[in-house]
Structure formats: C-alpha cells, structure tokens
Amino acid sequence: MASDTNINLRNQVMYSVYVRNHTPEGTFKALEKDLPRIKQMGVDVIWLMPIHPIGVVGKKGELGCPYSIKDYRAVNPAYGTREDFVQLVDAIHGLGMKCIIDVVYNHTSKDSVLSIEHPEFFYKKEDGSFGNKVGDWSDVFDLDYKNKDLWDYQIDTLKMWAEIVDGFRCDVASMVPIEFWNRARSECAKVKKGLIWLAESVDIGFIKYLRSINCVANSDNTMYSAFDMTYDYDIWNFYDGYLKGKVSAADYAEVLNFQDGIYPENYVKIRALENHDRDRVMNYVHDIETVKRLLAFSYFQKGMAFIYAGEEFGNDRTPSLFDIDTIDRNTGYDISGYISKLSEIKKQYSIFADGLYEVKAEPDTDTFVITYCKGNNKALGIFNIKGETKDIKTDIPDGTYKNIFNDCNIAVVGGTIHKSEIDSNNGVVGIII
Numbered sequence: 001m002a003s004d005t006n007i008n009l010r011n012q013v014m015y016s017v018y019v020r021n022h023t024p025e026g027t028f029k030a031l032e033k034d035l036p037r038i039k040q041m042g043v044d045v046i047w048l049m050p051i052h053p054i055g056v057v058g059k060k061g062e063l064g065c066p067y068s069i070k071d072y073r074a075v076n077p078a079y080g081t082r083e084d085f086v087q088l089v090d091a092i093h094g095l096g097m098k099c100i101i102d103v104v105y106n107h108t109s110k111d112s113v114l115s116i117e118h119p120e121f122f123y124k125k126e127d128g129s130f131g132n133k134v135g136d137w138s139d140v141f142d143l144d145y146k147n148k149d150l151w152d153y154q155i156d157t158l159k160m161w162a163e164i165v166d167g168f169r170c171d172v173a174s175m176v177p178i179e180f181w182n183r184a185r186s187e188c189a190k191v192k193k194g195l196i197w198l199a200e201s202v203d204i205g206f207i208k209y210l211r212s213i214n215c216v217a218n219s220d221n222t223m224y225s226a227f228d229m230t231y232d233y234d235i236w237n238f239y240d241g242y243l244k245g246k247v248s249a250a251d252y253a254e255v256l257n258f259q260d261g262i263y264p265e266n267y268v269k270i271r272a273l274e275n276h277d278r279d280r281v282m283n284y285v286h287d288i289e290t291v292k293r294l295l296a297f298s299y300f301q302k303g304m305a306f307i308y309a310g311e312e313f314g315n316d317r318t319p320s321l322f323d324i325d326t327i328d329r330n331t332g333y334d335i336s337g338y339i340s341k342l343s344e345i346k347k348q349y350s351i352f353a354d355g356l357y358e359v360k361a362e363p364d365t366d367t368f369v370i371t372y373c374k375g376n377n378k379a380l381g382i383f384n385i386k387g388e389t390k391d392i393k394t395d396i397p398d399g400t401y402k403n404i405f406n407d408c409n410i411a412v413v414g415g416t417i418h419k420s421e422i423d424s425n426n427g428v429v430g431i432i433i
Contacts (some may be wrong), residue, residue: 002185002197002266005228009196009268010353012044013305013343018276019048019079020066021319021326022309028080028088039095041312041336042343045196045304046092047169049276050102051075051085055109058139061322066102067171068109068139072157089164098166100196105154106175107132107140114153115141121150133215145177145216155184162188167196173227174202174218175210181226198270199223201230203237221263229268229304235259236278243284249361249385253368256359260302269303274311274318282316285386288333289426293385295335296405296428299342300370300381302357312336345404349432351379365390367422377433382417384427392417396433404430 015038023030038046050066053076059068063078075085092099108114114121115130123142125131130141143150158168173181181197188195201220202210210217220230232239238255241247259269273281273294281291291314299305310319314333319325346352355372362369366387372379382392396412403410405428410421422429 002224002226002228002264005266005268006194007266007268007353008350009228009304010302011347011350013042013307013346014045014047014270015041015043016047016275016306016308017049018066018309018319018321019051019076020063020324024326026078026324026326028075028084032088032091035091035095035097037336039097041307041339042347043097043307044347045098045100045166047100047198048102050104050171051079053077055111055139057109057111059109059322060139061320063323064109065139065321067104067321068107069104070109070111071113072108072154073113073160086164098196100167100169100198101161101165102171103158103168104171105143105180106172107137107142109139110141112141114143118150118153121147121153133210133213145180151180151183154180155187158184158188159191162191162195166192166194167198169198169200170227171200172202173199174207174223175216177216178218178222178226181223185226196229197227198229199227199231201233203233205237224264224267229270232269232272232303243281249366249368250363253359253361256301260357269301270306271298271301271303272306272308273298274308275306276308276318276321278318280308280316280318281311282314283318286316288314288335290386292335292338293383293427295339296342296430297368297370297381297383297385299346300352300383300430301359302352305343305346307339312339341405345430349379351377351432355379362390362392367392367427378431380429380431382422382427382429384422389419389422389427391419392422396431401431401433403428404432 019031020026050069052072053070053074054064054066055068055070075082089099121143122130123144132140132142185197201223207217220234223230235255238247238252242252310327312335313329313331315328351372351374355374358371360369367384367389370381380396393416398412401410403425408425410429
C-alpha cells in the first residue's frame with residue numbers, strides 16, 4: 001500500500017472547481033478573485049477539473065468535454081495562459097491551500113497531440129483503427145499501456161506539472177495499470193515530496209463490466225498501493241439508495257463499517273455528497289436543513305471532507321460538462337458559514353484521523369451515531385437525517401457537554417441523550433471528551 005500516506009488528510013477539506021463554470025468569465029484570473037471566499041470555508045485542497053485544451057473532433061455539446069483532452073502539456077486558452085495558471089496556483093499557495101489538477105490518462109480526444117505524433121500509444125480495434133472500450137465515451141480514443149514508451153511520456157508530463165501543483169486527481173484511475181501508477185508516484189516524489197494522489201476508483205458494477213470485456217479494472221484495495229485516497233463509489237449505491245428511501249439507515253451504517261475493515265489501515269476516503277458526475281444532493285432532498293445535517297454526517301465520517309462548487313449555495317442541478325453553465329449563486333441559500341464551522345471541527349480534533357471509528361444507526365430511525373475512541377478520549381456524533389429521533393443511549397459519563405456544532409449545552413442524564421436535546425439542536429449533536 002502507499003505506506004507514506006498521511007492520515008492527517010482525514011482532517012482536511014477538498015473543494016472541487018470546474019474553471020469554465022465557476023465564474024461568469026470562466027477563467028483562471030476570475031477564479032483567483034474567489035479564492036479568499038473559498039479559503040474562508042476552511043478548504044485545504046482545491047481540485048481543478050481538467051485545465052487542458054479540449055478536443056474538437058466528435059466533441060460533446062457546444063464546447064466539448066474537459067475529459068476529452070487534446071494536449072496534456074498545455075492549458076486551455078479559454079481559461080487563460082500558462083502564466084495565468086501559475087499565478088493562480090501561487091495565489092492558492094499564498095492562502096495556505098494546496099492545488100491538485102485532474103489527470104485523464106485512460107484516453108485522449110480524437111484529435112489529440114498524442115494521436116497525431118504517437119499513434120502507437122493507442123488502443124486499436126480489430127481493423128486497426130483507433131477506438132475506445134466504453135461506448136458512451138464517443139469523443140475519445142483509448143490509450144494502450146502495453147506500450148512502455150507511453151509510460152515515459154505520461155510520467156514525464158506528471159513530473160512537469162508536479163513542479164507547479166501539489167498532486168493529482170486521476171480520472172478513471174482503475175482502468176490504468178496499477179504498476180504504472182506505482183511508478184508514477186515513485187518518480188514524481190523525486191520532484192516534490194508529499195504530493196496528494198486521489199484515484200477516481202469505480203463502482204463494483206463498472207468493475208465487473210470492464211472485466212467482462214477484458215479491460216483493466218482495479219478495485220479500491222489495489223488502488224491504495226499507489227494512491228492516498230479513493231472515491232466513495234464502492235458504497236455509493238448504498239448512499240444513493242438511502243437518500244431515495246430504498247436502503248435503510250442500518251444497512252448504510254453497516255456498509256460504512258465494512259468499508260473501514262477491508263482497506264489498509266491508513267486508507268483515506270473522499271466523503272462527498274455530490275460531484276460533477278452525480279446528482280446534486282439538493283436534487284435528492286430539496287431541503288437545505290437536511291443538506292446541512294448530511295454535510296455534518298459526512299464531515300464526521302473517517303475521510304477527507306469534500307465540497308463540489310455550488311454545493312454551498314444549495315444548487316440542485318448538476319452543471320453541464322459540455323457547455324457554459326455557470327453555478328448559481330443567487331439561490332437564496334448560502335451555507336458557507338456552516339461549512340466553515342464543520343471544517344473548523346474537522347481540523348481541530350486529531351481523533352478524526354487516528355481514532356477507532358464505528359458507525360451505527362438507531363433501530364427503526366434515521367438517526368446515525370458515529371463514535372471515535374483513542375485512549376481516554378472519545379468523540380460522539382448524532383445525526384438525525386430525516387424523520388423522528390429517539391433517546392440515544394451512550395457510555396459518555398453523565399454531565400453537561402458542549403455541542404461542538406453550535407456551542408450549545410448538551411446534557412447526558414442516566415447514560416442517555418434525550419430526544420428533546422437532539423431535536424432542539426436541529427438533529428445534529430457532537431461531543432468530544
């Protein structure tokens with residue numbers, strides 16, 4: 001496994017930005033102006049979705065998909081110049097944040113620099129023509145990692161960007177040989193120590209499909225040999241099912257516990273309620289107070305907290321990847337201050353990184369209870385997501401404690417936190433002892 005993964009990543013917050021749709025201008029310079037606001041939410045790492053030129057041949061929508069990359073070694077001129085990008089990253093660093101960029105190494109656009117200069121780097125169909133293995137990715141050609149010269153090119157490219165940025169979010173990383181990623185991590189570490197490696201690992205159904213058509217399809221367990229963090233897609237169907245009322249709270253809690261037991265001890269998960277490929281959480285629940293409770297629940301889980309730009313404004317529609325579709329900041333909602341409070345809590349307590357972690361759901365309720373233990377220290381989180389809660393039994397000694405989510409007092413009486421206490425705190429209680 002990635003033995004040098006820093007488990008303190010579990011105390012941090014990532015914010016995902018699509019430059020094209022983040023501001024009306026859709027440029028690096030316009031994003032730079034928004035950095036202080038992002039920083040105020042307690043963000044540690046900004047992930048920039050692909051910053052590279054986009055292919056034109058077979059493009060989707062008006063402007064094409066950012067994951068159909070024409071040149072790995074250039075920046076999209078619509079966003080600005082390379083100098084503008086470097087200035088943006090310098091500004092991110094100046095505010096004490098890190099910047100990671102998207103790496104799309106399974107495929108390129110059909111008119112990419114590589115397809116012209118190095119056709120030998122590409123997967124070929126039986127008739128010898130370029131192709132791709134996943135049908136609905138109609139705007140790309142797949143790369144072929146049997147060619148080790150491709151490895152050299154890709155790793156040299158990563159090393160070039162590692163001079164500027166702090167890590168990489170690797171698109172459909174599970175479809176690229178793990179041996180490549182292990183070598184890439186090792187060689188990039190010679191350029192910059194402590195780079196962050198986030199894999200877009202894929203769900204079990206997609207893994208099985210890819211294997212059925214003889215594609216590389218690595219599970220999360222395998223990905224952790226090279227990566228610090230993986231996606232939560234291994235259990236996303238439980239999260240999605242829970243929000244849709246098809247999976248019980250108890251089953252969702254149980255799979256979170258299962259997940260904690262099957263990965264390397266220093267594993268880190270991205271804990272997201274939404275991202276650019278999935279529905280906005282507001283599209284599920286249609287209620288900003290429920291979103292706030294879900295956010296508190298996700299922040300309390302073991303892993304790095306995650307915000308997809310626009311989530312703080314209660315956006316209920318996932319923006320188009322293929323067209324200008326600026327996030328809506330005039331929704332009537334702004335929970336940035338609440339996110340800031342959650343981020344403060346996430347960073348303040350080391351027990352969230354190194355404590356013994358357990359999730360359970362109270363029987364016949366939608367109330368989750370998360371506990372962390374380390375020596376004599378404990379953390380308790382209670383999250384009544386929807387419906388009616390009940391009294392919660394706890395082994396925390398009787399007394400009065402501060403609710404870390406709002407600084408109100410919480411009483412433990414007879415080994416119980418009473419329903420009225422939870423309800424009066426909007427269904428969210430956190431106690432640290």
